[in-house]
Amino acid sequence: MSESAFTVKGHGVHSAFVDSLAALRTVPSLSVTANSIARTDVSHIHTVGPVSLLALQRANASVVTAHITAESLVDSIVGGRLFAPLWRQYLRWVYNRADVVVSLSRSQEAGLRRDGVISEIVIIRHVLPSFTLPTxxxxxxxxxxxxxxxxxxxxxxxxxxxxxxxxxxxxxxxxxxxxxxxxxxxxxxxxxxxxxxxxxxxxxxxxxxxxxxxxxxxxxxxxxxxxxxxxxxxxxxxxxxxxxxxxxxxxxxxxxxxxxxxxxxxxxxxxxxxxxxxxxxxxxxxxxxxxxxxxxxxxxxxxYSSAEVAVDLANIYQRLVNRKH
CATH class of the missing domain: 3.40.50.2000 (Glycogen Phosphorylase B;)
Incomplete structure (x- = not known):
């Protein structure tokens, strides 16, 4: 789930979502549905707006990729610096509702812990999309x-x-x-x-x-x-x-x-x-x-291997499904 699919594109979160979705669809053991609020075994959320929260609430198990932190909103959006403490509280609340939070680096993981995230955190790199360049x-x-x-x-x-x-x-x-x-x-x-x-x-x-x-x-x-x-x-x-x-x-x-x-x-x-x-x-x-x-x-x-990232995510999903059962 990424609300960027039906709202604002043209940023890295949307690209990361598209690349991750494409990689996951190559895993034979997964049945992948994008941007649905239907009840699922696992919902993997990339954004933190109201539709994503609804999907998070309806999922039997949930994974959230922490693309956004209070620090990344400073000097990005209006009020990002002024309302950073409120953003930090809100994002902590969202991430702590997830069974697993995907962090993109060790330094980001440390920041999430400082901000009070207590959910399980795993570090998984971005998917590297395959593209053939001209000379x-x-x-x-x-x-x-x-x-x-x-x-x-x-x-x-x-x-x-x-x-x-x-x-x-x-x-x-x-x-x-x-x-x-x-x-x-x-x-x-x-x-x-x-x-x-x-x-x-x-x-x-x-x-x-x-x-x-x-x-x-x-x-x-x-x-x-x-x-x-x-x-x-x-x-x-x-x-x-x-x-x-x-x-x-x-x-x-x-x-x-x-x-x-x-x-x-x-x-x-x-x-x-x-x-x-x-x-x-x-x-x-x-x-x-x-x-x-x-x-x-x-x-x-x-x-960076897209196939390895997809398998790593699939293993997390399976582990969560097994845990819930």
Whole structure:
């Protein structure tokens, strides 16, 4: 169950839900129904709105993936910071109604425990969707990008938490490089500092292009065409876009925050606002470093198996069914 299926799309929670659903449907022992409030043996919830709560209440057993925490709402939605204590109470109440909470990383698990979640917590990685990319030359031809251009890519919502301003500052320091940001503000005026974000986009540096929300197959073209993936977000749990970029073979420049130290230690270039441009430049001018970091991204891809994640989830479901009987 994910309310994103019939409300707002264009964000990582919806992508994670779609990928997880596709993987689960490959498990022969499972009969999977999406977004139904019918009584089920196990309901796996990805969002925390009223329809998800109804499904949670009607399920004989329940699993909730903790995509959302109070911290991830700060600088994401209007009132996220002001009402963080209330969000924390509400999310604790939701997660403690579940038999099992799926956490996306050890650092997130620690945060859930600090917030008072006492349900069983298991750590399961995102499903890595299978996609076949065109060659760099084919992708650039399709997108109208010259072969000699250096392309830096970021994918995410336009909101303060994602550090669009840091993306712009790096572009200002690298005027001979093109920067593309894919993603919009799917929650509209509910986005934190929405009008400021719109002004920020309108005043972006000359070498930055904001493309808005695109179809996923078009996003994959940009992965194939890009040289470096740059994700400056201040707070994350396990962003799907970073995993997709690594799977596409792009070297990663990420903000130095806990979740990446946990998920991808040694597999990305960690940076701050003061060093983003320097790290990107080093990748672009140092072939040895570039080759090393693309190899590290390939190692990330090799660690993620959609089939293994689906089986892990199926085993949890079966364990819960057995327990309830």
């Amino acid at each position: 760099r030359t084919q992708a650039r031809a399709a997108l109208g990008i010259r072969e000699d251009e250096k392309i830096i890519l970021s994918v995410g919502q336009v909101q303060p938490r994602k550090a669009v301003n840091s993306f712009h500052r790096a572009a200002e320091d690298l005027t001979d490089v093109r920067f593309f940001w894919i993603g919009g503000s799917p929650f509209g005026s509910l986005t934190a500092r929405y009008w400021k974000m719109r002004r920020l986009i309108r005043s972006c540096p000359h070498n930055v292009t904001h493309l808005g929300q695109l179809r996923r197959d078009t996003v994959q073209l940009f992965y194939a065409a890009a040289d470096v993936y740059f994700h400056p977000s201040h707070q994350e749990h396990a962003p799907v876009a970073v995993l997709e970029a690594a799977a596409a073979g792009l070297p990663l420049v990420l903000r130095d925050i806990d979740c990446y130290r946990d998920l991808y230690p040694g597999h990305y270039l960690a940076a701050t606002d003061e060093s983003f441009a320097t790290q990107i430049r080093q990748l672009l001018i140092n072939p040895s470093l570039y080759g090393e970091m693309t190899a590290r991204s390939a190692e990330i891809k090799a660690r």
